[in-house]
Amino acid sequence: MAALANGLSAFCGVAIPAEAAPVSARAGRSQRVSLAVRAEAAETTTASSAPINPSIRKDSDKVVDTVQADELSKPLTAYCRCWRSETFPLCNGAHVKHNKETGDNVGPLLLKK
The missing domain is CATH 3.40.5.90 (CDGSH iron-sulfur domain, mitoNEET-type)
Incomplete structure (x- = not known):
């Protein structure tokens, strides 16, 4: 699960907060993890922030x-x-x-x- 979080972090270019990190699964049980990612525009006045x-x-x-x-x-x-x-x-x-x-x-x- 940590590899998934690290992969998403690298792909999206954002750090995933520690509280969003998956908790380890109990022995022999599979675990379902949900992660929401929200894109936010940088607060700048350059042309890149324009539509x-x-x-x-x-x-x-x-x-x-x-x-x-x-x-x-x-x-x-x-x-x-x-x-x-x-x-x-x-x-x-x-x-x-x-x-x-x-x-x-x-x-x-x-x-x-």
Whole structure:
């Protein structure tokens, strides 16, 4: 169980408090452990604290796009995942500037035909 907590801590990049650490199981009994993880934004005024989608289809509750791979016109198509592309939903390389400004590492979604 401690390995699970340490793995989650490393994956999420957060420390798991000692009170959330699992208690050892009694001999011969399996134990069920529940752990809740909550993401919190850093309290900064940099561009990284700004929403990732500043302007695309803001009238929608959630923006979801579906593409059928057999409908692609090119053998390889790059789709934007940074929401900065002027040709959204297609990638135009705007993530490069976004990554330099914010320290982010977002890149496009590549779909092959």
